[in-house]
Amino acid sequence: MPSQRADHAFLPRGWAADHTVPVAAGGSDAVAWRLTGLPNLHSHAFQRAMAGLAERQSHPEDSFWTWRELMYRFAGRITPEALHAIASQLYVEMLEAGYTSVCEFHYLHHQPDGRPYDDAAEMSNALIAAARDTGLRLTLLPVLYMSGGFDGRPLSERQRRFGHTLEAYQALLSALRARAGDTLAVGIALHSLRAVPEGPMRELLDDVGDTPMPIHIHIAEQIGEVQDCLALRGARPVEWLLDHAPVDARWTLVHATHLEPSEVRGIVASGATVALCPTTEANLGDGLFPLRDYLQAGGHWGIGSDSHVSVSPVEELRWLEYGQRLVTRRRNIAVSATQSSTGELLYAQALQGGLRACGQPGAADDFIVLDAQAPALAGATRDDLLDRWVFAGNRSLVQETHVAGQRLVSGGRHRDRDAVAAGYVRAMRTLLAS
Numbered sequence: 201m202p203s204q205r206a207d208h209a210f211l212p213r214g215w216a217a218d219h220t221v222p223v224a225a226g227g228s229d230a231v232a233w234r235l236t237g238l239p240n241l242h243s244h245a246f247q248r249a250m251a252g253l254a255e256r257q258s259h260p261e262d263s264f265w266t267w268r269e270l271m272y273r274f275a276g277r278i279t280p281e282a283l284h285a286i287a288s289q290l291y292v293e294m295l296e297a298g299y300t301s302v303c304e305f306h307y308l309h310h311q312p313d314g315r316p317y318d319d320a321a322e323m324s325n326a327l328i329a330a331a332r333d334t335g336l337r338l339t340l341l342p343v344l345y346m347s348g349g350f351d352g353r354p355l356s357e358r359q360r361r362f363g364h365t366l367e368a369y370q371a372l373l374s375a376l377r378a379r380a381g382d383t384l385a386v387g388i389a390l391h392s393l394r395a396v397p398e399g400p401m402r403e404l405l406d407d408v409g410d411t412p413m414p415i416h417i418h419i420a421e422q423i424g425e426v427q428d429c430l431a432l433r434g435a436r437p438v439e440w441l442l443d444h445a446p447v448d449a450r451w452t453l454v455h456a457t458h459l460e461p462s463e464v465r466g467i468v469a470s471g472a473t474v475a476l477c478p479t480t481e482a483n484l485g486d487g488l489f490p491l492r493d494y495l496q497a498g499g500h501w502g503i504g505s506d507s508h509v510s511v512s513p514v515e516e517l518r519w520l521e522y523g524q525r526l527v528t529r530r531r532n533i534a535v536s537a538t539q540s541s542t543g544e545l546l547y548a549q550a551l552q553g554g555l556r557a558c559g560q561p562g563a564a565d566d567f568i569v570l571d572a573q574a575p576a577l578a579g580a581t582r583d584d585l586l587d588r589w590v591f592a593g594n595r596s597l598v599q600e601t602h603v604a605g606q607r608l609v610s611g612g613r614h615r616d617r618d619a620v621a622a623g624y625v626r627a628m629r630t631l632l633a634s
């Protein structure tokens with residue numbers, strides 16, 4: 201098998217020199233800058249198709265909750281064929297931007313009227329096929345979604361595509377887990393505390409027991425959710441979860457935006473990872489994660505592109521830092537006693553946390569190559585490479601992307617970019633006309 205030598209390779213443990221790895225035939229055999237690729241910890245693929253379509257004011261008090269109504273209307277029109285076309289386009293964009301794996305938090309399970317498809321895994325199959333066709337490593341997290349609020353109210357008409365009984369969910373989960381393989385992992389997702397009542401949550405988690413698998417949950421994204429949880433369960437969401445579920449290193453808490461200091465300490469002590477989605481959290485007006493306190497406490501974290509208003513790991517990392525700078529009126533927040541480079545600390549921690557949370561043992565072997573000829577990297581050294589990419593570079597610096605021994609992106613282009621884009625355009629025309 202041919203190999204590729206890198207002058208400088210950024211690995212999960214840090215920089216290495218003269219690093220050689222086996223690669224697929226037909227590409228460069230020596231490069232300057234190679235980086236282990238970042239996992240994308242949170243994605244709802246279908247939302248890629250509505251990116252940019254929710255930026256007109258519909259109500260003077262527009263918020264997450266008014267956006268959610270629009271998202272529900274959009275979700276109601278997505279067919280399995282459309283989902284395959286949208287996810288394929290999204291996954292090509294992720295690979296070209298430097299993500300090498302994705303955790304799909306998948307709740308769009310059923311037909312628009314709420315009845316399961318003949319194959320209950322039809323929509324999951326569309327995502328699996330899109331990942332297989334484009335080469336992106338997939339952690340599929342079928343979502344358990346049972347109620348429309350903390351009070352246990354039934355799902356609304358627009359939420360019917362998402363819902364399962366616990367038995368039906370467990371059947372879907374075991375069918376999907378039987379298909380896991382080299383580049384497909386399957387774990388579970390609890391939509392949120394408001395959508396999963398305590399009894400079924402306990403039953404599912406008892407059933408899972410110690411089985412090693414990723415367990416993801418949306419939590420504490422919105423103030424309204426914190427208030428409802430306090431009113432109906434007598435505790436804040438993260439506080440309640442840590443008290444009522446066996447949260448450990450398998451768990452990923454998505455957003456965890458609104459935290460008290462004791463909750464920050466509790467997450468860190470549990471060993472869970474937090475999935476931060478800065479561009480989506482900004483787009484939806486969610487609030488700001490207490491990054492400084494969390495880093496100081498030694499917490500694990502990674503990034504996700506969530507609603508896909510941006511598909512760029514460097515933009516997520518940049519905005520994670522910029523949000524903190526804007527409120528603290530200071531610079532270089534994400535640093536430590538041993539790491540003064542903000543870009544390198546952000547990339548290294550997002551990589552380490554991402555690898556813990558994605559449940560993909562092979563993901564540490566996936567990598568990207570940056571364009572050493574790009575003006576943005578002129579005269580780059582190991583000390584400044586990641587600062588340059590995160591703060592002053594963009595996806596155009598990604599020259600090659602390799603996943604599981606396949607070269608998927610060369611010269612900055614995915615091997616099937618044009619065909620996938622044509623399929624996406626057809627699917628969007630149909631969607632927008634329906």
Ligand code: ZN
Binds near residue numbers: 242244418454506
């Ligand atoms: Zn989400």
